[in-house]
């Protein structure tokens with residue numbers, strides 16, 4: 001099997017990897033904001049629950065979380081799981097996990113904004129929601145973009161963890177082909193794929209950072 | 217007519233009384249300066265007046281609207297919505313400007329009048345440009361705060377406050393983050409406002425300026441008003457504490 005053939009065979013897997021990547025971001029970026037708001041809540045119980053949640057998500061391996069979410073319904077509730085649940089389990093596990101990381105990034109960003117900004121907005125009559133969306137959040141974005149980039153790059157590589165529940169993303173496929181062909185080439189192709197993917201991510205994030213560089 | 221009336225204001229932080237029964241009355245068109253040593257409670261008083269801090273006791277009336285009532289020895293605030301309405305009475309100029317760094321000068325000034333006061337965009341733009349012209353900054357309309365000097369930033373923040381058409385403007389040490397030359401440009405702006413009969417309360421350490429611009433001066437020490445009188449009388453006061461405080465100033469002359 002030629003390298004080109006291997007790449008072609010990996011193509012559907014690549015699409016799945018990109019899909020995991022995009023769906024995770026679509027859910028975890030907003031969810032992270034919600035969690036960050038809860039984490040900063042004055043309500044002690046909410047704050048405590050969120051803290052425990054974040055601690056678990058960050059303190060245990062994503063692979064383990066993936067297995068728990070995939071097999072949990074069966075082991076705990078005896079619900080039979082069909083293979084279509086794989087995709088859902090991957091999306092849930094990744095989104096919940098990444099939301100926790102994003103939440104902490106948002107929180108540190110929000111807390112780093114000088115309180116004078118809030119006070120100036122208050123005096124000018126902005127309410128809490130207006131202050132957040134027109135004054136605080138735009139400044140937070142600029143500050144946290146480098147940290148977000150780090151997480152996004154990690155996410156690209158983490159998508160390969162979906163192999164642990166045999167979800168047919170690119171890495172799972174590469175492993176399968178490598179075993180079948182007793183060849184290293186699928187892994188080389190996989191490596192190149194992740195590398196290029198991340199180079200693209202880095203490029204886009206750099207563009208975004210440049211775009212926000214109009215003020216300091 | 218009184219623009220602002222604060223009576224028997226008390227405020228403690230962690231059981232330390234920072235304001236002890238303060239009265240502050242400001243007539244329309246009046247310029248009142250507040251001076252006093254560090255920690256005497258000047259900022260705290262302004263923060264209470266601008267609703268950034270809640271007072272423990274005392275009342276506060278803006279133009280007949282009793283925003284804070286004193287009931288059974290406790291300050292009772294109107295509901296949040298009425299407090300928000302009360303924000304329309306005043307503006308505040310901060311020591312460190314607090315401009316919004318992600319918005320250009322014009323947006324900083326026009327944001328709240330359009331978004332909060334829901335005024336006509338063209339009308340607000342005209343007023344903003346007029347204010348910038350008055351501040352000598354018409355060429356900076358599209359600049360971002362990070363591209364301005366401290367003095368320019370402070371002039372923008374004054375323009376931002378003025379564009380809300382406040383009935384009274386508070387300044388908390390508007391020049392203490394600035395170099396001496398820049399200080400002068402801000403003090404001149406404030407003098408121009410005084411000439412236009414803007415009602416102002418100014419916390420400052422600039423004694424010459426306070427003396428020039430004020431109709432009335434308040435000397436605070438340790439949470440109380442020690443003396444409240446015209447600049448001439450204050451600078452010739454017999455009061456020991458006033459003399460001791462102004463002594464440092466007299467020595468510098």
Ligand SMILES: Nc1ncnc2c1ncn2[C@@H]1O[C@H](COP(=O)(O)OP(=O)(O)OP(=O)(O)O)[C@@H](O)[C@H]1O
Pocket residue numbers: 229230234252253254255256257258259260261
């Ligand atoms: N948020 C706060 N929490 C606790 N103590 C405070 C707080 N704000 C002010 N204080 C205390 O209240 C006292 C009065 O402070 P304030 O800032 O009003 O003084 P000031 O007259 O403005 O002084 P300066 O000339 O240095 O600005 C000080 O002892 C200060 O430490």
Ligand SMILES: [Mg+2]
Pocket residue numbers: 258259260388389
């Ligand atoms: Mg002060």
